[in-house]
Structures are given as structure tokens and as C-alpha cells.
């Protein structure tokens with residue numbers, strides 16, 4: 001699906017935000033606030049629909065609440081009440097005969113939908129996620145992340161210790177990440193590089209996309225979990241294995257040499273200043289003059305009151321790991337301290353940007 005240019009998307013977003021603000025201003029302030037306060041219940045309703053796989057049950061056509069309840073194993077009247085709430089918010093359609101049908105937002109809950117939102121709906125409603133957020137006020141009071149205090153270990157250790165939740169978390173992240181690959185490929189030209197190192201790439205969905213789009217580029221995919229995360233299998237499936245080396249590497253260990261560009265996607269935002277600097281200096285040491293560092297992150301806009309998803313994710317990062325989303329000025333400062341020069345910030349048609357830096 002061809003994506004519109006970033007500036008067109010920004011203009012459309014501006015209109016959407018303006019209309020949303022207008023809709024809020026048209027109601028008395030307490031009512032608009034009440035809608036926001038109750039947002040967590042809507043999130044839980046979406047979680048229930050995702051867990052029950054309501055979208056899958058409606059794939060072959062509309063169903064009455066009774067038939068739908070039979071298919072998904074739910075209480076008919078309660079399911080009807082859940083569905084009418086979701087339909088009133090535009091997720092699924094309630095027909096005049098009382099049956100419910102898939103519509104575009106309902107279909108986005110299908111597990112195999114392009115850019116499926118099922119994984120993130122399941123994560124957002126998960127009891128562990130709710131418990132983490134119930135300690136948020138403490139994080140605001142102290143400036144310290146809540147999760148390590150609550151769980152007695154870091155978020156990364158917790159995901160390992162609770163693999164079922166680790167899986168839910170990874171799928172949730174995967175759902176968000178899947179919305180970013182196309183915008184990044186559309187906005188940034190990787191074909192000018194000989195070798196691209198994706199440092200701590202996860203499974204390597206982005207690097208796979210880069211190699212597919214730019215046949216002259218070679219890749220190095222580095223991550224500590226390459227043996228388990230299916231990176232080599234994904235590359236082989238796409239016929240890219242001979243153009244990409246797969247190596248085991250930790251964020252705080254040696255960085256593979258030989259890259260013309262080093263991609264760090266959603267890495268720096270997970271860490272407070274001190275560790276973020278350590279990671280960047282580590283990468284800097286492996287790079288040669290003329291190399292490019294490409295941080296891929298949601299950059300917080302400078303404009304006061306600007307709506308941007310980075311502002312919500314920023315608080316989530318704070319809560320879990322003590323990380324943060326940064327403005328371009330904050331990236332500039334961090335990069336300078338780590339021995340880089342910020343060259344430019346490339347906006348994409350999505351919420352993610354490419355922060356491009358050169359070696360000083």
C-alpha cells in the first residue's frame with residue numbers, strides 16, 4: 001500500500017487533532033474530561049473482544065449476539081452489552097436486526113490482519129499491565145520507575161522470568177512495530193549504504209525490509225536472542241540469508257564492525273541518560289569515519305500542546321524501565337556527548353522518525 005508523504009500525513013493529523021479538540025470543546029469541560037477518565041474501561045472492553053476472538057468469529061459474516069456467544073464461549077447478554085459499547089465507538093457495526101458485523105476497525109483486531117492491533121489490545125488489557133500502571137502516581141512522585149520496585153527485578157528480567165507475559169509483551173510491541181516498517185522504508189533511502197548493521201534488531205523485520213527494498217545493501221543483524229527469535233529463519237524465508245550475517249550481541253558488549261550505517265531502533269528510548277550514553281559510545285567505538293548512526297525513535301515535538309503518541313509512550317517507558325522519549329534538542333545533546341554530530345531528523349508518514357548522526 002503506497003504511503004502518502006510525511007507532510008501530507010502531518011497535515012491530515014493536524015486536522016484530526018483540531019476536530020478532536022473542537023469535539024471536546026463543544027461539550028462542557030467536565031463531560032469531556034469524564035470521557036477521557038473512562039478511557040481505561042474502553043481499553044478493557046477491547047481486550048475482552050480480542051481475548052474472545054470476536055473478530056475471527058465474525059469473519060464469515062454478521063452474527064446475532066446469541067450465535068456469536070456460542071462461537072466464542074461467552075454469556076449472550078453480556079456479550080451483547082460489550083458489542084453495543086464497542087459498536088457505539090465504531091469498532092464492529094450493530095445492525096438494525098441486532099446482529100453484529102465486522103467493519104474496518106473491528107477487522108483490525110483479526111490476528112492475521114495487515115497491521116493487526118490484536119497484540120497491543122491484549123497487552124493493554126492484561127492484568128499485569130494494569131497492575132504496573134496502578135503504581136504510576138508513585139513513579140511521578142519519586143521519578144523512579146515502578147516496575148523494578150513492584151517486581152523486584154528489571155522489566156527485561158521480568159519478561160524472562162514470566163515467559164507467558166514476555167510473549168504477550170513481545171506480540172504487543174510487534175503490533176506497534178509493524179506500523180513502523182513501511183513508513184521508515186518510505187521516508188529514508190538506505191540504498192546509499194554498502195552494509196547496514198541493525199544493532200539489537202530483535203527478529204529483524206526492519207532489516208529484512210531494508211534488504212528487500214535495496215538489493216545492493218548487505219546486512220548484519222545483531223541481537224542477544226538471535227538463536228530463539230527466528231531471525232535466521234525470517235531471512236531464509238525471504239531469500240536474504242546470503243546477504244545478511246546474523247550475530248549474537250548484547251547492547252553493552254562489543255558491537256559488530258564493518259557497517260556504513262548503524263541502525264538502533266527503539267533502543268536509546270529504553271534507557272536513562274547514563275546507560276543511553278554507554279550504548280552510544282560503544283557503537284561509536286565500532287564505527288569508522290564517514291559512518292552514519294540512525295536512531296529510530298518517536299521524537300517529541302517542541303511545539304507546546306502538540307498532540308503526538310510519543311508523549312504517551314514516554315510515560316510508559318518511565319514506568320517500566322526509567323526510559324524516555326526525547327525531543328530533537330535532547331537527542332542532539334546526547335549525541336554530542338557520545339561523540340556524534342546530529343545531521344538531521346527525517347520525519348516519516350508514521351509517528352517514528354530517523355535521527356541521523358555522523359561520527360565526529
Ligand SMILES: C[S@@+](CC[C@H](N)C(=O)[O-])C[C@H]1O[C@@H](n2cnc3c(N)ncnc32)[C@H](O)[C@@H]1O
Nearest residue numbers: 156177200201202223224225250251252265266
Ligand atoms: C525494545 S527492543 C527493540 C528491538 C528492535 N530494534 C525493534 O525495534 O523492534 C530491544 C532489543 O534490545 C535487545 N537487547 C540487547 N541487549 C540487551 C540488554 N542488555 N538488555 C535489554 N535488551 C537488550 C533485546 O533483545 C531486544 O531485541
